Structures are given as structure tokens and as C-alpha cells.
Amino acid sequence: MAAQAKENRGPAAGPENRRALIAAAREVYAVSGYSTPFSAVAKKAGVGQGSLYRHFPDRTALAVAVFDENIRVIEAHAESPDGTLDGLFDLIIEQVLVSSAFIDMIVADRDDERVVQLAARIRGAADALVARERAAGHINTSVDADDVVIAISMLASTLTHGDAELRAGMVRRAKALLWPAFASAPIEHRAD
Incomplete structure (x- = not known):
């Protein structure tokens, strides 16, 4: 069965994505430490890299x-x-x-x-x-x-x-x- 593509909600998803990224960052860095790739946060949050960098450029x-x-x-x-x-x-x-x-x-x-x-x-x-x-x-x-x-x-x-x-x-x-x-x-x- 093919995975269903996630609906792009545009700017309306911004606050939810931001909260998801912060929660994911807490978890990812707590487990793997400072050297964890930044992209692991986006993956854990279930959002794209673009969303990660829009909210957190570094x-x-x-x-x-x-x-x-x-x-x-x-x-x-x-x-x-x-x-x-x-x-x-x-x-x-x-x-x-x-x-x-x-x-x-x-x-x-x-x-x-x-x-x-x-x-x-x-x-x-x-x-x-x-x-x-x-x-x-x-x-x-x-x-x-x-x-x-x-x-x-x-x-x-x-x-x-x-x-x-x-x-x-x-x-x-x-x-x-x-x-x-x-x-x-x-x-x-x-x-x-």
C-alpha cells in the first residue's frame, strides 16, 4: 500500500510545525546530543527541511x-x-x-x-x-x-x-x- 502524501496546509501549519520541531528537538538532542544532524529534528517532527529552516535558520x-x-x-x-x-x-x-x-x-x-x-x-x-x-x-x-x-x-x-x-x-x-x-x-x- 502506498503511503498517502501529507497535505500541504501552507502558512496555517506554521505554529503547529514550530511546536512539533521544538518537541522533536528536545527528544532528538536529549537522546543523541549536540552533534545530531539538524535534519534529524525535521524528520522526527514529521516536517520538511524547508519548514525547519523557516522557523530555525540555525x-x-x-x-x-x-x-x-x-x-x-x-x-x-x-x-x-x-x-x-x-x-x-x-x-x-x-x-x-x-x-x-x-x-x-x-x-x-x-x-x-x-x-x-x-x-x-x-x-x-x-x-x-x-x-x-x-x-x-x-x-x-x-x-x-x-x-x-x-x-x-x-x-x-x-x-x-x-x-x-x-x-x-x-x-x-x-x-x-x-x-x-x-x-x-x-x-x-x-x-x-
Whole structure:
């Protein structure tokens, strides 16, 4: 039986194709890594190469689209009255574990204006959370958004380049190191 040709819906299919490409990219790069051919994303999404390049002319554009979705979640967390730095770190960890190949793409083009804008949005979310946590007395008054951004970078790098089988332990250790540094009062060192 011959395969039926896919109907060309033209521009109306654009938003659906874009969502399919982002979802496919998350899956393809999570499994195969940064070196996966760009065309594998189009194939996985079930769209043509032309559609891929119309939406994402390069790998950085695709990585920025993936991170844009991630950062929207972070911004919503920061805007929520219940948002905390601990929750932010949990979100970052969750996102890094499924987006590590994209981190390499972003780092490779860190001076690209699209990437710079993403970093500014993360900084904005960190500013909001630090202000709230400081006002509530949950963190040391010397902690600022730059400290949070450095902690995020350290978490992302460690989890992205660490042994996948050891990640759960790395997450526990990273959080155990971060919280005493951010705490509003010195925390006694416990020998476990």
C-alpha cells in the first residue's frame, strides 16, 4: 500500500510545525546530543527541511526557542507569590536534565544577542526571587541575583557534563553546598 502524501496546509501549519520541531528537538538532542544532524529534528517532527529552516535558520535559533519555553516557566515561578530560590533551583535542575545538549549550543554562542536576551530574563527572575527571599529573611542580605546566576551556571555545567548515572547524587550535593551559602544565618557544619 502506498503511503498517502501529507497535505500541504501552507502558512496555517506554521505554529503547529514550530511546536512539533521544538518537541522533536528536545527528544532528538536529549537522546543523541549536540552533534545530531539538524535534519534529524525535521524528520522526527514529521516536517520538511524547508519548514525547519523557516522557523530555525540555525541551531542557536532552535536552542533559544527551547530555552524560551524553559525561561517562561522560570519567570512564572518568579512571579508567583509562592516562588522561592529553592523552587528555582529545582526547576533549573529539572530543565537541565532534559536540555543538556541545548546548554552546549547556548554556551557556544553566548555572545549572540538572542542568547544574551535569555540570560537577561534569567537575571530578572533571579532579581525578583532574591528580593522576595531577602525581604522574608530567608536568605543572607549579602546574596544578590549575580550569586544566584553563578549558582545556576554551576548547576547547569556540572549536570550537563557530569556522568549521567551520578546526577542524582550531584544534585543532592550541589543543593547541600548552595543553601548554607545563601542562608540568612550561619549553618552549623554537620558531620554525617
